[in-house]
Amino acid sequence: xxxxxxxxxxxxxxxxxxxxxxxxxxxxxxxxxxxxxxxxxxxxxxxxxxxxxxxxxxxxxxxxxxxxxxxxxxxxxxxxxxxxxxxxxxxxxxxxxxxxxxxxxxxxxxxxxxxxxxxxxxxxxxxxxxxxxxxxxxxxxxxxxxxxxxxxxxxxxxxxxxxxxxxxxxxxxxxxxxxxxxxxxxxxxxxxxxxxxxxxxxxxxxxxxxxxxxxxxxxxxxxxxxxxxxxxxxxxxxxxxxxxxxxxxxxxxxxxxxxxxxxxxxxxxxxxxxxxxxxxxxxxxxxxxxxxxxxxxxxxxxxxxxxxxxxxxxxxxxxxxxxxxxxxxxxxxxxxxxxxxxxxxxxxxxxxxxxxxxxxxxxxxxxxxxxxxxxxxxxxxxxxxxxxxxxxxx
Amino acid sequence: xxxxxxxxxxxxxxxxxxxxxxxxxxxxxxxxxxxxxxxxxxxxxxxxxxxxxxxxxxxxxxxxxxxxxxxxxxxxxxxxxxxxxxxxxxxxxxxxxxxxxxxxxxxxxxxxxxxxxxxxxxxxxxxxxxxxxxxxxxxxxxxxxxxxxxxxxxxxxxxxxxxxxxxxxxxxxxxxxxxxxxxxxxxxxxxxxxxxxxxxxxxxxxxxxxxxxxxxxxxxxxxxxxxxxxxxxxxxxxxxxxxxxxxxxxxxxxxxxxxxxxxxxxxxxxxxxxxxxxxxxxxxxxxxxxxxxxxxxxxxxxxxxxxxxxxxxxxxxxxxxxxxxxxxxxxxxxxxxxxxxxxxxxxxxxxxxxxxxxxxxxxxxxxxxxxxxxxxxxxxxxxxxxxxxxxxxxxxxxxxxxxxxxxxxxxxxxxxxxxxxxxxxxxxxxxxxxxxxxxxxxxxxxxxxxxxxxxxxxxxxxxxxxxxxxxxxxxxxxxxxxxx
Ligand SMILES: Cc1cc2nc3c(=O)[nH]c(=O)nc-3n(C[C@H](O)[C@H](O)[C@@H](O)COP(=O)(O)OP(=O)(O)OC[C@H]3O[C@@H](n4cnc5c(N)ncnc54)[C@H](O)[C@@H]3O)c2cc1C
Ligand SMILES: Cc1cc2nc3c(=O)[nH]c(=O)nc-3n(C[C@H](O)[C@H](O)[C@H](O)COP(=O)(O)OP(=O)(O)OC[C@H]3O[C@@H](n4cnc5c(N)ncnc54)[C@H](O)[C@@H]3O)c2cc1C
Numbered sequence: 001x002x003x004x005x006x007x008x009x010x011x012x013x014x015x016x017x018x019x020x021x022x023x024x025x026x027x028x029x030x031x032x033x034x035x036x037x038x039x040x041x042x043x044x045x046x047x048x049x050x051x052x053x054x055x056x057x058x059x060x061x062x063x064x065x066x067x068x069x070x071x072x073x074x075x076x077x078x079x080x081x082x083x084x085x086x087x088x089x090x091x092x093x094x095x096x097x098x099x100x101x102x103x104x105x106x107x108x109x110x111x112x113x114x115x116x117x118x119x120x121x122x123x124x125x126x127x128x129x130x131x132x133x134x135x136x137x138x139x140x141x142x143x144x145x146x147x148x149x150x151x152x153x154x155x156x157x158x159x160x161x162x163x164x165x166x167x168x169x170x171x172x173x174x175x176x177x178x179x180x181x182x183x184x185x186x187x188x189x190x191x192x193x194x195x196x197x198x199x200x201x202x203x204x205x206x207x208x209x210x211x212x213x214x215x216x217x218x219x220x221x222x223x224x225x226x227x228x229x230x231x232x233x234x235x236x237x238x239x240x241x242x243x244x245x246x247x248x249x250x251x252x253x254x255x256x257x258x259x260x261x262x263x264x265x266x267x268x269x270x271x272x273x274x275x276x277x278x279x280x281x282x283x284x285x286x287x288x289x290x291x292x293x294x295x296x297x298x299x300x301x302x303x304x305x306x307x308x309x310x311x312x313x314x315x316x317x318x319x320x321x322x323x324x325x326x327x328x329x330x331x332x333x334x335x336x337x338x339x340x341x342x343x344x345x346x347x348x349x350x351x352x353x354x355x356x357x358x359x360x361x362x363x364x365x366x367x368x369x370x371x372x373x374x375x376x377x378x379x380x381x382x383x384x385x386x387x388x389x390x391x392x393x394x
Numbered sequence: 395x396x397x398x399x400x401x402x403x404x405x406x407x408x409x410x411x412x413x414x415x416x417x418x419x420x421x422x423x424x425x426x427x428x429x430x431x432x433x434x435x436x437x438x439x440x441x442x443x444x445x446x447x448x449x450x451x452x453x454x455x456x457x458x459x460x461x462x463x464x465x466x467x468x469x470x471x472x473x474x475x476x477x478x479x480x481x482x483x484x485x486x487x488x489x490x491x492x493x494x495x496x497x498x499x500x501x502x503x504x505x506x507x508x509x510x511x512x513x514x515x516x517x518x519x520x521x522x523x524x525x526x527x528x529x530x531x532x533x534x535x536x537x538x539x540x541x542x543x544x545x546x547x548x549x550x551x552x553x554x555x556x557x558x559x560x561x562x563x564x565x566x567x568x569x570x571x572x573x574x575x576x577x578x579x580x581x582x583x584x585x586x587x588x589x590x591x592x593x594x595x596x597x598x599x600x601x602x603x604x605x606x607x608x609x610x611x612x613x614x615x616x617x618x619x620x621x622x623x624x625x626x627x628x629x630x631x632x633x634x635x636x637x638x639x640x641x642x643x644x645x646x647x648x649x650x651x652x653x654x655x656x657x658x659x660x661x662x663x664x665x666x667x668x669x670x671x672x673x674x675x676x677x678x679x680x681x682x683x684x685x686x687x688x689x690x691x692x693x694x695x696x697x698x699x700x701x702x703x704x705x706x707x708x709x710x711x712x713x714x715x716x717x718x719x720x721x722x723x724x725x726x727x728x729x730x731x732x733x734x735x736x737x738x739x740x741x742x743x744x745x746x747x748x749x750x751x752x753x754x755x756x757x758x759x760x761x762x763x764x765x766x767x768x769x770x771x772x773x774x775x776x777x778x779x780x781x782x783x784x785x786x787x788x789x790x791x792x793x794x795x796x797x798x799x800x801x802x803x804x805x806x807x808x809x810x811x812x813x814x815x816x817x818x819x820x821x822x823x824x825x826x827x828x829x830x831x832x833x834x835x836x837x838x839x840x841x842x843x844x845x846x847x848x849x850x851x852x853x854x855x856x857x858x859x860x861x862x863x864x865x866x867x868x869x870x871x872x873x874x875x876x877x878x
Contacts, residue, residue, distance in 0.1 A: 069632050069741035092638060115581055128585050129557050144831035150737040152769040152808040154543050154592050155823055157832045161588025165581050182638030210612035210678050236680035298580025300499045323578035347582040368572040368586050374838035
């Protein structure tokens with residue numbers, strides 16, 4: 001999904017391997033800088049304008065401290081989440097985010113910077129809800145830290161939130177501290193074949209009941225299916241699943257052993273069990289295909305199904321509880337889609353687009369645009385980081 | 395210097411003149427919040443009736459360079475709503491409407507003066523509730539919760555205010571009105587709602603809040619367990635976590651706190667035991683029952699000397715009543731006390747409590763402990779007698795405990811905020827560049843520095859002052875609210 005370079009290769013690539021190296025790189029390199037993680041979302045948001053240097057944080061990798069008893073971990077921003085999850089799984093813990101591109105090697109810094117999340121957002125929110133501390137390098141080489149290593153903390157401003165969704169424009173994220181959760185003993189997913197409208201009705205029933213689904217997504221690439229994930233203990237989950245099955249009315253169930261859904265392989269060659277994992281298909285559809293524009297939208301759950309039907313995507317994943325959907329559209333339908341989403345009070349942003357396609361990344365600006373601009377000016381007055389990412393907003 | 399009459403007239407043009415208080419006696423009611431040791435009488439107190447009037451009042455402040463302080467219920471314990479000399483207080487007490495309860499989308503839109511518990515009351519007919527539950531929830535406002543990122547006993551599992559607020563309508567320091575956040579967790583661009591949450595009134599005044607509502611859990615199980623040592627109780631907490639259980643709440647009390655609570659409310663606590671835990675689980679009934687058995691086994695493994703399981707909602711309420719009464723009850727065993735609010739990594743609880751006990755001995759003062767063990771949020775109560783001249787020593791000990799938390803890798807505050815009280819301790823936790831960056835963020839929202847100046851970030855003027863004697867909040871004294 002990497003988009004081609006939009007201008008001749010930049011003169012400098014900086015590959016610092018520690019925090020001091022990031023600071024020195026930012027201080028000693030004049031001009032405009034693109035921050036790069038694994039490149040899994042290189043084409044997301046506005047197209048990057050020409051830069052003088054690329055600051056590649058992939059050398060900034062690995063766990064700094066993991067205290068299993070505290071269920072917190074701090075890691076360098078270039079750490080692929082996939083690697084982190086593997087390391088944590090030995091301790092029965094995980095980071096409660098399952099964004100599709102984790103399988104592509106997406107880094108912690110990149111995931112925070114793009115504000116990405118997967119179906120697990122229904123219970124755990126996005127990374128902004130899991131990040132409890134951050135270290136960032138600003139455009140003037142200031143190294144700032146906020147938060148810390150404890151989950152409860154109200155000292156000072158929460159800068160990690162500000163960086164969440166900043167697409168590399170406010171600062172270089174160097175270190176991230178995360179809150180962890182126990183890996184559930186058992187996970188089961190119930191699958192119901194249903195068109196969107198009916199899936200939405202079923203989802204509403206599930207949400208009204210005592211089932212506490214861990215994820216609730218409708219997926220479609222023509223025909224639609226509702227996926228309902230529940231998590232729990234070995235002893236208790238089967239009884240919950242059978243109660244849930246009654247509400248769903250004859251759903252087929254896929255039992256997935258805990259932990260596996262985090263290791264979605266992108267390439268073929270996965271084991272037979274894994275290829276039956278409906279969440280792999282979900283991740284694939286979320287990523288979209290190279291010839292489509294991928295639009296991420298958010299709206300009230302009650303208006304989302306109608307909105308999605310109206311936009312008639314070629315493929316879609318629709319969070320019926322979260323109100324977040326990812327749609328594959330023709331590039332020339334994107335501008336209109338932005339408008340329609342905003343007309344119902346939603347938000348939208350472009351993820352991937354096909355090479356050469358000229359789809360707008362952002363819809364109408366939010367009312368708080370002046371605040372965003374003021375923050376950009378306060379933290380990066382010369383506009384050094386990620387030029388173009390928020391075009392035309394700033 | 396008092397505000398000049400032109401400014402007053404300007405406020406009277408945008409608000410009903412009766413809603414502009416200038417009578418010193420009336421204004422005195424606003425001179426402090428729950429941190430009663432700091433007092434500043436405001437020149438004017440404004441009582442706007444809607445969001446448009448809040449914005450109009452702030453515009454007047456902006457035009458005349460008048461600093462303003464937003465105020466909710468005034469239950470803050472860190473002096474966040476302390477007025478500014480020559481400034482105005484803008485109270486949101488009259489913005490008290492629940493604007494919308496949307497059961498389908500499980501959210502509610504409320505004005506900032508609505509209390510935390512009123513949100514749950516409005517949601518309850520739909521089987522929904524608002525999760526963050528500060529113990530001041532009967533009176534504290536959602537606007538104050540947003541400003542303080544408030545938490546409560548159940549935040550271990552469910553998260554804090556920041557995890558439950560989807561968007562806020564905010565009047566910025568120049569009087570413009572913006573919306574931070576959206577109807578979903580999805581955002582386009584940096585998370586401004588997230589920065590505003592917990593900013594203690596320094597980035598603007600919120601005039602409407604959209605919150606997430608949760609479905610009430612199917613089942614709730616609560617137990618009270620006694621242990622032969624703090625360390626044993628601490629190990630239980632660790633083992634519960636290691637077993638993959640996320641309890642709805644885990645609260646710990648030490649001998650002194652138990653003694654005080656039991657004397658006050660007779661909740662059935664065992665006087666004399668070194669430590670007691672209150673553990674609550676909730677969720678689907680099958681899950682809850684299975685995990686509850688596991689929790690009981692873990693307690694027994696660690697030498698639990700008594701295990702009391704709540705057999706009815708009344709018994710559950712009684713267990714919680716003891717826990718909630720502990721703070722106020724400490725007043726029965728000591729003439730005066732300071733309440734500290736620090737956080738340490740959960741695994742260092744036993745070590746920190748040991749250090750605190752040692753520091754107490756050295757200072758010749760008793761320290762009672764009652765706290766949120768699940769998230770390491772300590773509330774050490776430093777007992778002293780002002781009459782015996784122990785005030786200064788107690789204050790020093792309390793401050794040293796907060797800084798000890800930072801030294802242990804924790805935080806200066808878990809839920810009461812920095813406000814006026816701990817602004818001067820911020821350099822213990824953050825470096826110069828960290829604080830300078832926070833200043834830049836603040837200035838981006840409020841270039842002229844008129845929005846709750848002097849709070850959160852240290853200023854030399856405040857750092858020379860001492861807060862004076864701790865006093866219970868009037869609502870606490872009257873029994874309307876309890877500390878937790
Ligand atoms: C040598 C080289 C040259 C390149 N030249 C160009 C070019 O000229 N034009 C062009 O369009 N692209 C270019 N790219 C791709 C470019 O680096 C990406 O667009 C990159 O900036 C996006 O990050 P990411 O792709 O690593 O994805 P991710 O790691 O998924 O990151 C996605 C987004 O997050 C941001 N981000 C990632 N990590 C961090 C962090 N630690 N702190 C803050 N923000 C972060 C990124 O800036 C990006 O906006 C180049 C890449 C390399 C390696
Ligand atoms: C007995 C007792 C128990 C408590 N228990 C807890 C607890 O368990 N957990 C916890 O977290 N806290 C607790 N607190 C602290 C306090 O109740 C919370 O911080 C609460 O959120 C404050 O709300 P308030 O409406 O009283 O705000 P106020 O005290 O009026 O104001 C607090 C801060 O918020 C700002 N503010 C108020 N309204 C707005 C607005 N509309 N827009 C922007 N800023 C605004 C003020 O400027 C100030 O900085 C307790 C306090 C008491 C007295």
